[in-house]
Amino acid sequence: MTEIAYGDLLAGFTPALPYTMDTAEGAPRAAGVHVVLAGDTVLYVGRTGNLRDRLRQHLTGNRGSSVLHDQIGQELDRTGPVATASDIAHWLNRCVVRWKETENPEAEKEALVLALTPRFNRQVPRPRPATGQNG
Known part of the structure; x- marks a missing residue:
């Protein structure tokens, strides 16, 4: 996907x-969608009812509480000993995060995951068939 499309x-x-934790602490306590990027590549798209809490949870949570935390942990496990929460947070600290407040985070996440197929999203929703009117 081109950079222009990402911008759109x-x-x-x-x-x-x-x-970082400082960035997470500065996020609003509002519903929204967040993306984690490495360079220009979107690695993960998430949705939440509270952006601040969710961004913090990805950094400090555990593998059962955060899909992103778990996916990164599994990747790190393949190249060395079992990754700790600190190892996962350190890996995430090399990334950037962006977010958007929205009243419908589920739909926004679904559209982004379909368009971007991020590597750390476990399930990619199926595209919905176009509905047309027969005349």
Whole structure:
């Protein structure tokens, strides 16, 4: 996907910020969608009812509480000993995060996952068939 398309898809999102605890603490306590990027590549799209809490949870949670935390942990496990929560947070600290407040985070996430197929999203929704009117 081209950078222009990313710009279109991520219109209305915050600028890219380092994915650190300070950044997570500055996120709003509002419903929204967030994306985690490595360079220009979207690695993960998530939705939540509370952006601040969810971004913090990805950094400090456990593998059962965060799909992103679990997926990164599994990847790190393949190249060394079982990754700790600290190892996973350190990996995420090399990424950037962007978010967008929205009243319908589920639909926004679904559209982004379908368009971007991020590597750390476990399930990619199926495209919905177009509904047309027969005349």
